[in-house]
Amino acid sequence: MAVLVTGGAGYIGSHMVWALIDAGEEVVVLDRLSTGFRWAVAPEARFYEGDIADRALLSAIFAENRIDAIVHFAGSIIVPESVADPLSYYENNTVKSRALIAAAVEAKVPHFVFSSTAAVYGTPESAEPVTETAALRPESPYGTSKLMTEIMLRDTAAAHDFTYTALRYFNVAGADPRGRTGQSTAGATHLIKVASQAALGKRAGMDVYGTDYPTPDGTCVRDYIHVTDLADAHLKALQRMRAGGGSIVANCGYGRGFSVLEVLDQVKAVSGRDFPVNIAGRRPGDAVSIVANPAVAMREFGWTPKHDDLAFIVRTALDWEDHLGKRNML
Numbered sequence: 149m150a151v152l153v154t155g156g157a158g159y160i161g162s163h164m165v166w167a168l169i170d171a172g173e174e175v176v177v178l179d180r181l182s183t184g185f186r187w188a189v190a191p192e193a194r195f196y197e198g199d200i201a202d203r204a205l206l207s208a209i210f211a212e213n214r215i216d217a218i219v220h221f222a223g224s225i226i227v228p229e230s231v232a233d234p235l236s237y238y239e240n241n242t243v244k245s246r247a248l249i250a251a252a253v254e255a256k257v258p259h260f261v262f263s264s265t266a267a268v269y270g271t272p273e274s275a276e277p278v279t280e281t282a283a284l285r286p287e288s289p290y291g292t293s294k295l296m297t298e299i300m301l302r303d304t305a306a307a308h309d310f311t312y313t314a315l316r317y318f319n320v321a322g323a324d325p326r327g328r329t330g331q332s333t334a335g336a337t338h339l340i341k342v343a344s345q346a347a348l349g350k351r352a353g354m355d356v357y358g359t360d361y362p363t364p365d366g367t368c369v370r371d372y373i374h375v376t377d378l379a380d381a382h383l384k385a386l387q388r389m390r391a392g393g394g395s396i397v398a399n400c401g402y403g404r405g406f407s408v409l410e411v412l413d414q415v416k417a418v419s420g421r422d423f424p425v426n427i428a429g430r431r432p433g434d435a436v437s438i439v440a441n442p443a444v445a446m447r448e449f450g451w452t453p454k455h456d457d458l459a460f461i462v463r464t465a466l467d468w469e470d471h472l473g474k475r476n477m478l
C-alpha cells in the first residue's frame with residue numbers, strides 16, 4: 149500500500165516523505181508547488197502537481213495508486229498573514245481540506261493524519277504544559293481554520309469507516325540531520341529560520357515582536373520541536389491506525405518552553421555570530437506562552453523524542469540555511 153502526502157514539497161511534508169521512504173513505505177506526493185519545491189521531494193516518491201481540492205486529479209491518484217493513508221500537510225501556515233487575509237486561510241485550510249476528506253471517504257481510504265496546530269488552543273489559562281482536553285480558543289484565523297478541519301474529521305470519522313489522527317504541532321524547526329531537506333520557503337517568518345538567516349548575514353538583522361508580555365523576560369514562550377521528531381510522530385500515528393487504533397488527537401512538542409530572547413541567544417551561541425536585534429511592537433495573533441504536554445503521543449503511539457535539544461535544532465537549521473546560501477538558493 150502507498151501513503152499519499154499532500155504538501156510533500158513543503159517544509160514538514162518533505163521531511164515526512166523522507167521518513168516514510170526511510171521506513172520502506174511507498175510514497176505518493178500531491179503538491180501544487182505554490183510554496184514548496186519539486187527538488188525538495190525525495191526522488192523515490194511519485195509526484196503529482198496539483199491542488200488538493202481537484203477532485204478529478206484525486207480520483208486519478210486513487211485509481212493509479214493503492215493508497216491506504218493520507219498525510220495532509222498542504223495549507224497556509226503564517227499566523228499574521230491569516231489575520232490580514234482570513235478568507236484565504238478558510239479557503240486553503242478548511243474548504244480545501246473538506247474536499248480532500250470527501251474524496252478520501254469516497255475512495256474508501258481508511259486512514260488520515262492531519263497537520264493541526266497548537267494555535268487551536270490560543271493562550272492557555274495556566275502556564276502548565278497544555279493537554280489535548282484544554283479549552284480550544286484559537287486567537288487567529290489560522291488556528292480557527294485548522295480547528296474547523298479537526299471538527300470535520302471528528303464528525304466524518306463518526307459517520308464513516310474512516311480513522312484519523314490530528315497532530316497539534318507546537319513550533320516546528322530545524323532540518324533533516326542528513327541534510328536532505330530543510331525549511332526553504334521564500335519569505336519565511338518563523339523565528340529560528342529568520343534568526344538563522346540573520347546569523348549567516350542573509351538579512352541585516354531582525355525584529356523581536358514584543359518584550360512586554362507577562363513572561364520571565366517579557367518575550368513570548370514556545371515549545372520548539374525538531375522537524376524529524378515531528379515526522380516520526382506521524383509515522384508512529386500511522387502505524388498505530390493500521391494496527392487498529394482509533395481516531396485520536398495528540399500534541400507534538402517536548403514539554404518545555406523557550407522565550408524569543410533565549411532562542412536568539414542560542415542561535416548566536418551555536419553560530420558564533422552576533423547580529424542586530426530590533427525590539428519591535430507586538431505582532432497580531434501571537435499567543436503569550438504555549439508549551440505541550442506530549443503524554444498522549446508518547447503513550448498512544450510510543451513516540452519518543454530523539455532531538456529534544458534546542459542547540460541541535462538550531463544547528464541543523466543553520467546548516468540547512470548555509471546549504472541554501474552556498475547553492476544561491478533563497
Ligand SMILES: O=c1ccn([C@@H]2O[C@H](COP(=O)(O)OP(=O)(O)O[C@H]3O[C@H](CO)[C@H](O)[C@H](O)[C@H]3O)[C@@H](O)[C@H]2O)c(=O)[nH]1
Nearest residue numbers: 225227265266267318319337338339342355356357368431
Ligand atoms: O522575526 C521574528 C519571528 C518571530 N518572532 C516571535 O517568535 C515567536 C514564534 O514565532 P513564529 O513565527 O516562529 O511561530 P508562531 O508561534 O507564530 O507560529 C508557529 O506555531 C504555531 C503554533 O504555536 C503554528 O503551528 C504556526 O504554524 C507556526 O508558524 C513569536 O512570539 C513571534 O512573535 C519574533 O520575535 N521575530
